[in-house]
Amino acid sequence: MKLDWGWVNDNLPMISRLTAEHVLLALLPAVVGLIVAVPLGYLIFRIRGAGRVVLALVGAIAAIPLVSVLVVMPLIINRPLFDPLSIGASLAILSTMIMIFHVITGLSSVPGSVNRSALALGYGRVRRLFTVELPLATGPILGGLRSVVASNIALVTVAVLVGSGSLGRLFTLGLRESSVTPIMVGLVLIIVLAVVADLIIRLIQRGVTPWVKVRPGER
């Protein structure tokens, strides 16, 4: 197995374009998911009883394969199949569903005693949410974001099924030309992307929740 560096050199513009597409399509939907999931998750967390039913629905939506969402999404938002907006929206929906679970896990991890102490100190519901519950839930929520970003980096490649870009292209190209070079380039870029993204979110996590120690294997 030998890498063809000439091919890499000749195709640098295409490789960088696909990489940029991949980064945007993996990251933006995850961020959208985070922003939408915090209020939705809080709502489901608050209504407890009925929340379980909603949560079951959220879990089922999360289990729909991305391929299926990719094909149906253009019908809903009236865009072409391979449109980046349609792919982004598909990933954003799935990311939101997963983030809702992480938000609820985070909110449930706040000890009842802490909440009751805040209540005894006269904290209202809103003040308690913003100064007690959300700060304490930030660790698990950002940990969840890390895993959603990692999953998205893998999932974006599924878009090759509807004929769209992303680094998944390099794998189909390698298959068509029976060449390992594009496959290895794609795989290495994906691993680098995943490591860098994970590191950045860890740094943010350290910045906003300096009291939490994150060890490998935990989130």
Add this chain to the structure above:
Amino acid sequence: MIFDYLRDPAHWQGDDGISSLLATHLGYTMGALLVAAVLGIPLGLLIGRTRAGWRIAQVLNDVARPIPALVLLVIAVLLFAASILPVIAALALIALPGVVAATARGVSGVNKPAVTAARALGMSGFAMLRSIVAPLAMPSMVFGLRRAAVQIAAAAALAAVAGAGGLGRLIVAGNAARSYSEMFAGAILIAALALLLYAVLGLLGYSARRRSRQSGSGEMRGIGSLHVG
């Protein structure tokens, strides 16, 4: 109309018909799920006994997360052939880290006094595994298999990109022929299969949870990792 392709009986027959693609897809999914379970569950039971082993399983699962199913399928097909065994091996490999990690998490969560009590009563290693550890770890194990099933059913759609058939074929061919109703047929069938497996294994998980008398808290903690297909 978008249901036209699905409704036309002619499209269900023949080598490239929906029935045959569905059978291939099911074969890939069930085969890979079986391999992942047969390899992953014993491995998880083994390494979940120590804290370090459990950690390693979690880290491996995290490391494997961004690796696309597509690359494993492409490599398997290039190295071997676009036939059933390489595809099943690649699909099983995709789900394996999750199955091992979920099983190990289940084992690591087993109530320690229960194990100590069983040992004090003179239970042998295998009897303990069979009647204490396995039932208590069962909900987490089934959860891992549920995640694996959904993941594999979705990833099997990518086999078509590598020319190995399955329901993804309808999407690839439909896209090439600009036939949206063919793509829609593929999308609906893949989703139906994944959701069917999700529901069946969900029921299995419910009964396992009732039997182990550990109420539903594990469900919520683990489900975040369902983001896989």
